[in-house]
Amino acid sequence: MAALTAAIPPLALAEAWLAHQNGPSSQATALQWLQGHGSQQQIQAALAAVLANLWAQAFNIGVQAALALVKVAIALQLVRDALKQLEYEWLDDITATRMERLAAVLAKGGTPAELAKAIAAVLGDKDAAHLIAITESNRAMNAGRFQVYRAAQVPKVRWITTSKDPCHICLENEAAEPRYLGVPFPSGAIMPPEHPQCQCELIPAE
Helix, strand or coil, X not given: CHHHHHHCCHHHHHHHHHHHCCCCCCHHHHHHHHHHHCXXXXXXXXXXXXXXXXXXXXXXXXXXXXXXXXXXCCCHHHHHHHHXXXXXXXXXXXXXXXXXXXXXXXXXXXXXXXHHHHHHHHHCCHHHHHHHHHHHHHHHHHHHHHHHHHHCCCCEEEEECCCCCCCHHXXXXXXXXXXXXXXXXXXXXXXXXXXXXXXXXXXXXX
């Protein structure tokens, strides 16, 4: 993501790390250093700026889709207020993944130029950014549905697959009996997405 490379200049980070640790290190040590260096806060801030609008739009799409199914009056503001808490949890998850990838790069060591190139590849990974956008959109949409179902007191829900080639885990969730809202499906998830790029949905059981 361009926002990440702008927030954390790769060469500056590489030089700061090498000034602290000259040579290969453990990933745990590199991760601890990154946290103390302030990189975690920088990554979170950059990600939040990019993802907040995506989450809000997708969440509202999920809310509207759920309202079309349950057809009951609910306090929409209460539903939307739930998004704020969810955003903190999601942001922590995504940030942790980025931090682990950066720590793995730093732990290998190298010259400033080599490390800067590897750091830039992690921070500016377009494939990873695309994957995050798809996965997080579906996560927010299903969270919107879930909150509406909760407010409308929908008793049971089904997991349905919508992709052309669903994975066996999601197919097992789809084949399972309806679950009370909040009760895990066979995979252990209470709602999609089950994995990156998951396109499944949660609907009321008839």
